[in-house]
């Protein structure tokens with residue numbers, strides 16, 4: 001069992017991030033090398049301050065807001081929480097004064113970042129069981145949503161147990177020791193991290209997170225890198 005824990009929490013994390021960065025880089029280079037579409041993608045009438053409109057379209061999703069306001073609310077909640085999640089994980093490596101502009105305990109959000117992500121992901125998953133979304137969905141859509149949901153559930157469970165149920169065997173101190181050892185390429189697993197019953201949740205969380213990171217470059221979540229350039233093309 002300890003061997004499995006070691007493989008998932010150390011080498012598999014390095015492989016996952018390598019596949020994520022190299023895979024994403026290769027896909028982006030391939031995409032930008034593709035011959036330009038002869039037909040313009042620009043929408044008219046042309047508006048001035050084109051970058052501002054491209055940012056507006058990318059981050060405020062006006063088309064979704066007009067046609068499906070409920071979906072828009074969950075999309076906004078999900079993306080804002082995901083940004084907070086990235087900050088939360090960076091703070092699991094060490095202190096960043098810039099993130100403490102609003103003083104808070106690490107993991108930020110008192111467990112609600114994970115809760116909002118969990119509810120949004122369940123909404124994204126269940127809306128694909130009804131027409132017309134079901135007819136427009138491919139198996140990859142479900143795999144991706146299920147993989148990300150499992151990652152988020154087990155991650156959130158760790159924080160909820162500690163914060164809402166006073167389960168104190170594993171704390172931010174142990175997580176920081178582990179995550180910073182990974183970052184500084186001196187990977188170390190302290191016995192505290194792998195001996196408590198809770199460590200099983202950490203291993204499940206990191207296992208699904210690794211699978212998600214490896215799957216990312218080959219999936220349509222790549223849209224996260226492409227939506228701004230696409231909207232800039234549309235705005236000219």
Ligand code: HEM
Pocket residue numbers: 013085088089092106107108109110111112113114115117148151152153155156157158159160162175179202205206209210212213
């Ligand atoms: C796609 C990748 C990942 C996603 C979506 C994700 C998601 C989450 C979520 C939703 C939480 C709980 C947030 C909250 O409490 O509100 C969390 C916590 C945590 N994550 Fe991740 N995570 C990812 C990758 C990783 C990786 C690669 C590691 C370690 C190598 C990691 C380690 C942790 C730890 C230690 C916590 C617990 C924090 C606590 O108890 O306060 N996560 N993650």
